[in-house]
Amino acid sequence: MSYLLVREDREYLVEAGDRLESDLGVLEVPDDVAAGDRLETHIGEEFVVRTPRGPDLFDHLERTGAPMMPRDIGLVVGHTGVAAGDRVLDAGTGTGILAAYLGRLGVDVVTYEQDDEFAEVARENMHTAGVETRVEVRTGDVTDDLGSLSGFDGVTLDTADAADVVARVPDLVVPGGFVAVYSPFVESSRDCVEAAREADLVDVETLETIQRGMEFDDRGSRPSTRGVGHTGYLTFARRSVLE
Ligand SMILES: C[S@@+](CC[C@H](N)C(=O)[O-])C[C@H]1O[C@@H](n2cnc3c(N)ncnc32)[C@H](O)[C@@H]1O
Structure with a gap:
């Protein structure tokens, strides 16, 4: 099961437990992540979690x-x-x-x-x-x-x-x-x-x-x-x- 991390300027497709590294910092995706959660990178940049659909x-x-x-x-x-x-x-x-x-x-x-x-x-x-x-x-x-x-x-x-x-x-x-x-x-x-x-x-x-x-x-x-x-x-x- 994958999740979409969304913010105004970009999106990432991730799985629970993933470690995402970008210019916005490091984000550890929790094992119990759920749609609607708000996650922050280690420097406070926020993403909203969404369930991916076909597009x-x-x-x-x-x-x-x-x-x-x-x-x-x-x-x-x-x-x-x-x-x-x-x-x-x-x-x-x-x-x-x-x-x-x-x-x-x-x-x-x-x-x-x-x-x-x-x-x-x-x-x-x-x-x-x-x-x-x-x-x-x-x-x-x-x-x-x-x-x-x-x-x-x-x-x-x-x-x-x-x-x-x-x-x-x-x-x-x-x-x-x-x-x-x-x-x-x-x-x-x-x-x-x-x-x-x-x-x-x-x-x-x-x-x-x-x-x-x-x-x-x-x-x-x-x-x-x-x-x-x-x-x-x-x-x-x-x-x-x-x-
Ligand atoms: C255009 S892609 C298909 C894209 C797919 N419909 C999609 O929505 O992602 C065509 C694929 O068919 C494979 N292919 C072509 N002829 C085939 C055959 N006879 N049997 C199995 N695969 C075949 C090719 O290797 C290629 O990866």
Whole structure:
């Protein structure tokens, strides 16, 4: 279980018993630390303790592969209806942001990461996120294990070879189960759509994620002119119940 130490100018993600050293002094995090506590460094600089939520984990977990953005995770949750009690197969784990969000929702996740070191970091990240009992990080190429995996409520994919897994979704999920694929390039989305159609999946759709922030100041209100707001493409499909 981790905690966020917050003050106006900065935040730190820590665990009970940690010793935090910074230019603001040394802070010993008590073993019985709790949200709402106020802690001081040895030179009297104060932090307030808060429980981290998904966006805090996005900001502070150790990164390996580029994590999915909260906005894309929101679309996955909204379009699949994934919920507490579901079992989800995820690949690749990467930093584990999507897996951590799902775990915090009460979803049981089996997630595959082919890079040994990334998998080790992801396990530590799941511990930091407090979801290590819900999210099982397996080291290996998910495509090697497809023959022994079944009975999931859904599959979430963020890999270059996602289309190979989409082709096997009828064997991986229960009738009505879903697959959601995040692709940075539209070519991979097309491959996934073709694989989904070939596998007789239904409700196949691809969405581009574009988000514009709004700015409010004394002169008026308008969309932010910074950045394009594009993240990537999400492809969704379901196994039919009419088989
Ligand atoms: C973009 S990252 C995933 C980020 C993750 N969705 C998150 O929210 O943090 C892609 C990861 O997938 C892993 N990967 C790629 N192909 C894989 C495969 N076939 N099986 C397991 N892991 C794979 C890569 O090593 C990489 O770490």
